Amino acid sequence: MQIEEIEIRNYRVFRHVRIRSVPRLCVLVGANGTGKSTLFDVFSFLKDALSMNVGKAIARRGGYRELASREHEEDPIELTLRFRMEIAGHSRMITYQLQIGLDASLRKPVVMREVLRYKRGSHGRPFHFLDFSNGSGYAITNEEDFNRPDEELDRDEQALDAPDILAIKGLGQFERFKAASAFRAMIENWHISDFHVSDARPSQEDGVAEHLSTRGDNLALVANHLYENHPECFARVLDAMHRRVPGVSIVEPEQTIDGRLVLRFQDGSFRDPFIARHVSDGTIRMFAYLVLLNDPQPYPLLAVEEPENQLYPELLPELAEEFRAYAQRGGQVFLSTHSPDFLNALTLDEIFCLRKENGFTTIRRASDSENLRALYDAGDLPGYLWKQRLFEGLN
Numbered sequence: 001m002q003i004e005e006i007e008i009r010n011y012r013v014f015r016h017v018r019i020r021s022v023p024r025l026c027v028l029v030g031a032n033g034t035g036k037s038t039l040f041d042v043f044s045f046l047k048d049a050l051s052m053n054v055g056k057a058i059a060r061r062g063g064y065r066e067l068a069s070r071e072h073e074e075d076p077i078e079l080t081l082r083f084r085m086e087i088a089g090h091s092r093m094i095t096y097q098l099q100i101g102l103d104a105s106l107r108k109p110v111v112m113r114e115v116l117r118y119k120r121g122s123h124g125r126p127f128h129f130l131d132f133s134n135g136s137g138y139a140i141t142n143e144e145d146f147n148r149p150d151e152e153l154d155r156d157e158q159a160l161d162a163p164d165i166l167a168i169k170g171l172g173q174f175e176r177f178k179a180a181s182a183f184r185a186m187i188e189n190w191h192i193s194d195f196h197v198s199d200a201r202p203s204q205e206d207g208v209a210e211h212l213s214t215r216g217d218n219l220a221l222v223a224n225h226l227y228e229n230h231p232e233c234f235a236r237v238l239d240a241m242h243r244r245v246p247g248v249s250i251v252e253p254e255q256t257i258d259g260r261l262v263l264r265f266q267d268g269s270f271r272d273p274f275i276a277r278h279v280s281d282g283t284i285r286m287f288a289y290l291v292l293l294n295d296p297q298p299y300p301l302l303a304v305e306e307p308e309n310q311l312y313p314e315l316l317p318e319l320a321e322e323f324r325a326y327a328q329r330g331g332q333v334f335l336s337t338h339s340p341d342f343l344n345a346l347t348l349d350e351i352f353c354l355r356k357e358n359g360f361t362t363i364r365r366a367s368d369s370e371n372l373r374a375l376y377d378a379g380d381l382p383g384y385l386w387k388q389r390l391f392e393g394l395n
C-alpha cells in the first residue's frame with residue numbers, strides 16, 4: 001500500500017497544500033519554520049486520533065484554535081489521503097477524507113465528516129463505503145460483492161460513542177470492511193521517528209523487540225533480535241558499520257551477569273570492546289539507522305527528520321540509498337533534510353520544496369521546474385542546485 005496523494009487544509013502553517021504522485025521516497029527541504037515537522041505531525045495526528053480520539057489528539061497539540069491556521073480558527077481542518085490497494089483482484093485508488101471542526105454548541109472538536117470512497121468499476125463516480133458525520137453514519141458490509149449494483153449493497157447504519165471518535169477506529173477492526181481495516185492497520189504501523197541517542201545508549205532489561213521504537217530506546221533488544229533471528233541482516237549492518245565508522249570492527253549484543261542486554265562496540269585497535277555508553281553519538285546513530293533500515297519487515301510508513309544529524313557528510317549518499325531501498329521494499333519513506341550532501345544522492349522527483357509566504361506554506365516538487373530539470377539532466381546534482389538557491393523560483 002502506498003500513499004499517492006496528500007491534501008491538507010487549515011492545519012497550522014498549511015492553509016491549503018496538496019502533494020500529488022507522492023513517491024516512495026519523499027524528501028522535504030525548506031527554510032526553518034516552513035512546515036517540515038508540521039507535515040510529519042499530520043501523520044502523528046492521524047495516529048493519535050486513531051489510538052485515542054480526535055479531541056485528545058487536538059488537546060495534545062494545544063487545542064483547536066492553536067491547530068487551525070491562524071486567523072482561520074472558525075474553518076474546519078481537512079485531511080485527505082489517497083492510497084492504492086488491491087480489492088477483489090484490482091488495484092484501486094482509495095480516498096480517505098477527514099473533516100474536523102468546532103461544534104458550535106459544544107465548543108469542542110468533532111468529526112464533521114469522515115468518508116472512505118473508491119470506484120467500484122472503471123466508470124462512474126467513486127462510491128462511499130463509509131460515510132459518517134457528527135458521530136453517526138453507515139458502512140457497507142459487502143463491499144467486495146462487485147456483481148451487485150451500488151443500490152443493492154448492504155448499509156450498516158451505526159452511531160459512534162462520541163462525535164470525536166473516528167469511524168475507522170471501530171469498523172476497522174472488522175475484516176469485512178476491507179478498505180477501512182487495511183487503512184486503519186496501515187496508520188497503526190506508521191513509524192514517526194523521534195530518535196534520541198541518549199535513550200538508545202543504556203542497557204536493556206532482557207526481553208524481545210522486533211522493530212525499533214520511535215525513540216530508539218529498544219535498540220539493544222532489536223539488535224539482539226536481528227543477531228539471533230536474521231543473521232544475514234545483522235551481517236549487512238556489521239559490514240556497513242565496519243566500512244563507515246573508523247575503528248568499529250564488530251558490534252555485538254551481549255548479556256550482562258545481571259540479565260541485561262548491552263551493545264558492545266569492538267575497536268580493532270584494542271582488546272576490550274566499548275559498551276554503548278562510551279561510543280560516539282554518530283556511531284550510535286548510524287548503528288540505529290542500519291538496524292532500522294535492515295528490518296526484514298519494513299514499516300508501511302517511516303518518517304525521519306534530518307537523518308544527516310551527527311553523521312559524517314561522506315556517509316550520506318549511501319544512507320540515502322538505504323532509505324530508498326527500504327522504501328522500495330514496501331515501506332514508504334518521508335524525510336526532511338538541510339544537507340546538500342544528502343540531496344545530491346536523490347532525484348528531482350524525490351525532492352519537495354516548502355516555502356512560506358504571507359504566513360502560509362506552499363509545497364512544490366523539484367522536478368516541476370523546467371529549469372531545474374534541464375540543469376539536472378545536464379549533470380548538476382540537486383544538492384548543488386539547492387545551495388545555489390536555484391530551488392527558489394519553484395514556489
Ligand SMILES: Nc1ncnc2c1ncn2[C@@H]1O[C@H](COP(=O)(O)OP(=O)(O)OP(=O)(O)O)[C@@H](O)[C@H]1O
Nearest residue numbers: 012013032033034035036037038066067068069070
Ligand atoms: N496555527 C498556526 N497557523 C499558522 N502558522 C502556524 C500555526 N502554528 C504554527 N505555525 C507556524 O508553523 C511553523 C512550524 O514550522 P515547523 O516546525 O513545521 O517548521 P520546520 O520546517 O520543521 O522548521 P525547522 O527546519 O526549523 O525544523 C512555524 O513557523 C510556526 O510559526
Ligand SMILES: [Mg+2]
Nearest residue numbers: 036037038305
Ligand atoms: Mg522541524
